[in-house]
Amino acid sequence: MRAGASLARTGMLVAGFAFLYGPMLLLVVYSFNASRLVTVWAGFSTRWYAALTQEAQLMASVRVSLLVALLSALIATFNGTLAAIALVRFGSFRTRTIFAGAIYAPLVMPEVILGLSLLLLFVALGIERGLWTIVAAHATFTMCFVTVVVQSRLVGFDRALEEAAMDLGAGPARTFIAITLPLIRPAIVAGFLLAFTLSLDDLVIASFTAGPGSTTLPMRVYSQVRLGVSPEINAISTLMLAVVGLALLFFAALSRQRGD
Amino acid sequence: MGPASNVRSGRNWLVIALPYSWLLLFFLAPFALVLKISLSQSALSMPPYAPVFDWSDDLRAIIEKLSALSFDSFAGLFNDSLYVESYVSSVIIAAIATILTLFVAYPFALAIARSSSKLRPILIGLAIAPFWTSFLIRVYAWIMILKDEGLLNRFLLSIGLIDAPLGIFATNTAIVIGIVYSYLPFMLLPLYAAIEAQDPALLEAAADLGASPARAFLRITLPLSMRGVVAGSLLVFIPAVAEFVIPDLLGGSDTLMIGRTLWNDFFLNRDWPAASAAAIVLLLLLVAPLLVYERVQLQDQEARR
Structure with missing residues (x-):
């Protein structure tokens, strides 16, 4: 009876993880395929990776994506952290409902609607679209994620530490920098990474808010994917998966070290 | 609540002003715009819609235009x-x-x-x-x-x-x-x-x-x-x-x-x-x-x- 249950559990775990990771694994394997026909195996080769370095447009879009992700994540982290402090510490204030609503709404708002509305704003204001409009759009939709992460840390926060600092004569600003900020730093870092990843991955909102000359990596990959499967896309995809995989391993190891 | 307790609870309105104005500009204003444009006629121009309101409109003009709002897009x-x-x-x-x-x-x-x-x-x-x-x-x-x-x-x-x-x-x-x-x-x-x-x-x-x-x-x-x-x-x-x-x-x-x-x-x-x-x-x-x-x-x- 117990053995049966444990066998079923193991079977379910194997099937579940095979479903989750199988498609990605196939993509990685076939990126090392010598044949141009993606799904016909013709021996091991790294030629598609070598071919990638020749694609200047692709490299340019990698730079655009990284820059957009960095700038928008910085803005989102700043605004999102302030918003979390306001939500947790300010109690109720007038228009709090609007404020909270505007913060949480992008969490569940369809991307097409966010993208469309931001494009209409930029057109109405006569702002030429380009790198900065993508940055503003990404900073807006990723901010709420930072707020949620930082907020959960602030809720479980011991206020006595701040009070002690103030009793010892520290002003509000000094208390914030010396006590509050270091204590909520892990959440701020996590929020930043989340915002960075979401920005790097976004296709829909970037497509609405980008201008000529500011094509992000997902936009470039998307336009190629529409034309069909190709070994080059497999190679880019593998590199992107590798970067995320290594980052995740790094942070898992880091949090493990800190946790124990 | 006096000013002293405001300091205590860390209520500094600057804290809220920045994220709030960001959201007003990049989230709430765009929504108002979507609503506005959905009520306007489509036009062959750039941007491809006829304006509904003008900043220069006075109250009477606004009321006049309100009555002429187009629900064509929704009916469509x-x-x-x-x-x-x-x-x-x-x-x-x-x-x-x-x-x-x-x-x-x-x-x-x-x-x-x-x-x-x-x-x-x-x-x-x-x-x-x-x-x-x-x-x-x-x-x-x-x-x-x-x-x-x-x-x-x-x-x-x-x-x-x-x-x-x-x-x-x-x-x-x-x-x-x-x-x-x-x-x-x-x-x-x-x-x-x-x-x-x-x-x-x-x-x-x-x-x-x-x-x-x-x-x-x-x-x-x-x-x-x-x-x-x-x-x-x-x-x-x-x-x-x-x-x-x-x-x-x-x-x-x-x-x-x-x-x-x-x-x-x-x-x-x-x-x-x-x-x-x-x-x-x-x-x-x-x-x-x-x-x-x-x-x-x-x-x-x-x-x-």
């Missing part, structure tokens, strides 16, 4: 079978995909939650790790698998199980598979949280009282995890209704889903008022599930206190 939506069919088929596809995701995710979440406490954090970490990888790439992997000359068909043909390609690619079935795969982590996490929080003593008590494992599951585990079921389902259903990438890449040219129709109207047909009106209707369509989700979250927070 409901007369246009393309839009009506897009809404209907989006909801149906998203609902089927959500139910399937639930059936895939539930035993998976259960298996993770019942693993040893040492293994659990690693397993759930592995299960939601794909969330951090590119959505586009994960959908792309399924093109490679499902195409007529793709890996699945090649495999099935080579072992002689089929003699002609299955033809799943570019159908609604492919879209459903894509949604289940892409949104699985969204369903897994709330389910796992709801199952893992249950007291194992409840199941022992049920077994002691003679309940079979199946009965114990139906009477204890499942009812206690309902909050996770509802939260996970909404987290999958809401974005799936408005999904663009999956129907565009895995669906056929005849696939109608509202996210894609809206995108095409905007970029290809350049009918901005129609696209704006479609966006407003889509939002209204999602208000009910959003409110339910909000409610579940609130109950969850209260339960934790």
Whole structure:
């Protein structure tokens, strides 16, 4: 009876993880395929990776994506952290409902609607679209994620530490920098990474808010994917998966070290 | 509350001014704009709509224009079978995909939650790790698998199980598979949280009282995890209704889903008022599930206190 249950559990775990990771694994394997026909195996080769370095447009879009992700994540982290402090510490204030609503709404708002509305704003204001409009759009939709992460840390926060600092004569600003900020730093870092990843991955909102000359990596990959499967896309995809995989391993190891 | 207590509680209005004005400019103002443009006539110009209000309008002009507001775009939506069919088929596809995701995710979440406490954090970490990888790439992997000359068909043909390609690619079935795969982590996490929080003593008590494992599951585990079921389902259903990438890449040219129709109207047909009106209707369509989700979250927070 117990053995049966444990066998079923193991079977379910194997099937579940095979479903989750199988498609990605196939993509990685076939990126090392010598044949141009993606799904016909013709021996091991790294030629598609070598071919990638020749694609200047692709490299340019990698730079655009990284820059957009960095700038928008910085803005989102700043605004999102302030918003979390306001939500947790300010109690109720007038228009709090609007404020909270505007913060949480992008969490569940369809991307097409966010993208469309931001494009209409930029057109109405006569702002030429380009790198900065993508940055503003990404900073807006990723901010709420930072707020949620930082907020959960602030809720479980011991206020006595701040009070002690103030009793010892520290002003509000000094208390914030010396006590509050270091204590909520892990959440701020996590929020930043989340915002960075979401920005790097976004296709829909970037497509609405980008201008000529500011094509992000997902936009470039998307336009190629529409034309069909190709070994080059497999190679880019593998590199992107590798970067995320290594980052995740790094942070898992880091949090493990800190946790124990 | 005096100024002193304001300092104490850290109430500095600058703290709120920055994020608030950012949201006003980049979130609330754009929404007002979508509403405004959905009420204007489409025009062959750049931007492709006739202005509704001017900053220079005085009150009388505004009232005059209010009476001339155009609901053409909204009326057009409901007369246009393309839009009506897009809404209907989006909801149906998203609902089927959500139910399937639930059936895939539930035993998976259960298996993770019942693993040893040492293994659990690693397993759930592995299960939601794909969330951090590119959505586009994960959908792309399924093109490679499902195409007529793709890996699945090649495999099935080579072992002689089929003699002609299955033809799943570019159908609604492919879209459903894509949604289940892409949104699985969204369903897994709330389910796992709801199952893992249950007291194992409840199941022992049920077994002691003679309940079979199946009965114990139906009477204890499942009812206690309902909050996770509802939260996970909404987290999958809401974005799936408005999904663009999956129907565009895995669906056929005849696939109608509202996210894609809206995108095409905007970029290809350049009918901005129609696209704006479609966006407003889509939002209204999602208000009910959003409110339910909000409610579940609130109950969850209260339960934790």
